[in-house]
Amino acid sequence: MDKKPEVVIFPKNPSKTYGLMELIRTRSFQIEKGPDNTVTSWPHLLFREMILFMFVFIVLMIISILFNAPLEEQANPSNTPNPAKSPWYFLGLQEMLSWAHPFWGGIFAPTVVTIILILAPYFDRSQKGVGVWFAPERKIANLLFTILVVLAVGLIVIGEFFRGPNWQLFWPWNMPSPH
Amino acid sequence: MKKKNTIADLLFNNRFWKSVFRHDYPDNDLSRSEAMTSNLFLHIQSVKVHTNTIRPGYTLGLGLISFYLFIILTITGVLLMFYYIPSIERAYNDMKDLEFAVSYGIILRNLHRWGAHGMVAFVFFHMCRVFYTGGYKQPREFNWGIGIVLLILTLFLSLTGYLLPWDQLAFWAITIVANLIGTSPPESILGASLRYIVVGGREVGQNALIRFYVMHVIVLPLVAAVLIGVHFWRIRKDGGISRPAEE
Numbered sequence A: 001m002d003k004k005p006e007v008v009i010f011p012k013n014p015s016k017t018y019g020l021m022e023l024i025r026t027r028s029f030q031i032e033k034g035p036d037n038t039v040t041s042w043p044h045l046l047f048r049e050m051i052l053f054m055f056v057f058i059v060l061m062i063i064s065i066l067f068n069a070p071l072e073e074q075a076n077p078s079n080t081p082n083p084a085k086s087p088w089y090f091l092g093l094q095e096m097l098s099w100a101h102p103f104w105g106g107i108f109a110p111t112v113v114t115i116i117l118i119l120a121p122y123f124d125r126s127q128k129g130v131g132v133w134f135a136p137e138r139k140i141a142n143l144l145f146t147i148l149v150v151l152a153v154g155l156i157v158i159g160e161f162f163r164g165p166n167w168q169l170f171w172p173w174n175m176p177s178p179h
Numbered sequence B: 001m002k003k004k005n006t007i008a009d010l011l012f013n014n015r016f017w018k019s020v021f022r023h024d025y026p027d028n029d030l031s032r033s034e035a036m037t038s039n040l041f042l043h044i045q046s047v048k049v050h051t052n053t054i055r056p057g058y059t060l061g062l063g064l065i066s067f068y069l070f071i072i073l074t075i076t077g078v079l080l081m082f083y084y085i086p087s088i089e090r091a092y093n094d095m096k097d098l099e100f101a102v103s104y105g106i107i108l109r110n111l112h113r114w115g116a117h118g119m120v121a122f123v124f125f126h127m128c129r130v131f132y133t134g135g136y137k138q139p140r141e142f143n144w145g146i147g148i149v150l151l152i153l154t155l156f157l158s159l160t161g162y163l164l165p166w167d168q169l170a171f172w173a174i175t176i177v178a179n180l181i182g183t184s185p186p187e188s189i190l191g192a193s194l195r196y197i198v199v200g201g202r203e204v205g206q207n208a209l210i211r212f213y214v215m216h217v218i219v220l221p222l223v224a225a226v227l228i229g230v231h232f233w234r235i236r237k238d239g240g241i242s243r244p245a246e247e
Ligand code: HEM
Pocket: B059, B061, B062, B063, B064, B065, B066, B067, B070, B123, B124, B126, B127, B130, B133, B134, B135, B136, B140, B143, B144, B145, B146, B147, B148, B150, B151, B154, B228, B231, B235, B240, B241, B242, B243
């Protein structure tokens, strides 16, 4: 194994008899260390994580006290609701089912999108703009992804709010009540 | 450590504390690093993190919120299992009992239901955050892929749970999804047999219920938990959360 070359953090100028140093306020030895923009995980990260947990739990608790989960009539195979809808996160798929042979919208499209997403980092390889929200260097990638997000969310919204009996389009305020 | 006779000393500076945590109360850099390295649950995180990692505006905490919802769902899910029997004769009545007979049963059910919807949403938001900050790029390509699998697992966890109340909503939603699976070509061979495997018969009934139940309470959560473990381990191996290149 090669020995790692020793990293000199503050190189000494050989024509000078003094080195660079500074007094800083800290709780441990900082000799031969450069500034590194890190903090100890305890308490800085851990406390934030704990506070976030409490926040998540309290908000979920408040929602659960205020709103009851839906429960309709007992399942009845001989009574088909019109329209029958899948859970909201699959409504985009169900919406596409009504356009062409169900295979294209229901199986082909999601499979292709999944494969593209998994492979994306292997094609989009520039390191420019990493670590920055909406970096201008990444305009095209961000635009393509946004189109995908808008499509996914848009189809769900149509399926949830604009589709009524017989999967016809209705305005949400004109939606006939089921059965 | 010197005893100072404060309340903090009484709580943290004693043999019991030390027997549990194996180090002093973490108030200096040495014991703070021990707090991380000597704890089974914390040592998946490094002793020190970059300041960008704890900047709330960067991650928005979305991955962590997804994880917390997963934990809450696991706990409330186990409690729900005490009251729920996956039989088409009993399942629906068990839901009614949770609402009207079990103390705080309705809260338990609501936590699980809204938590599940929340998890689907937050995993999706988390994916958007990772994309818009370029967090999927080298060396994090593989963790992005694990993430996609986690998103799919989350969707299937939600879907399999959706059938369990055995009400009209559940029955017809799953019937639609089953029919969708049935359209995989060639329909008469692959589609039909896939649908048969998922539903356990021709129609959604008792066989479908027990299949969805087993997937929902054992198989999918187990796979998800393992993959979440790998996901977190990879975050650390990939050098922590992504951040802007330093000057
Ligand atoms: C069960 C679902 C998931 C859980 C519990 C989870 C959890 C986490 C957590 C806690 C982090 C640390 C940073 C943060 O909080 O944002 C993280 C980072 C990350 N996640 Fe996830 N995640 C999940 C799903 C996903 C999905 C769907 C994707 C993408 C398709 C993904 C890709 C990533 C990547 C690439 C990182 C590193 C990001 C960076 O370094 O900036 N994860 N995940």
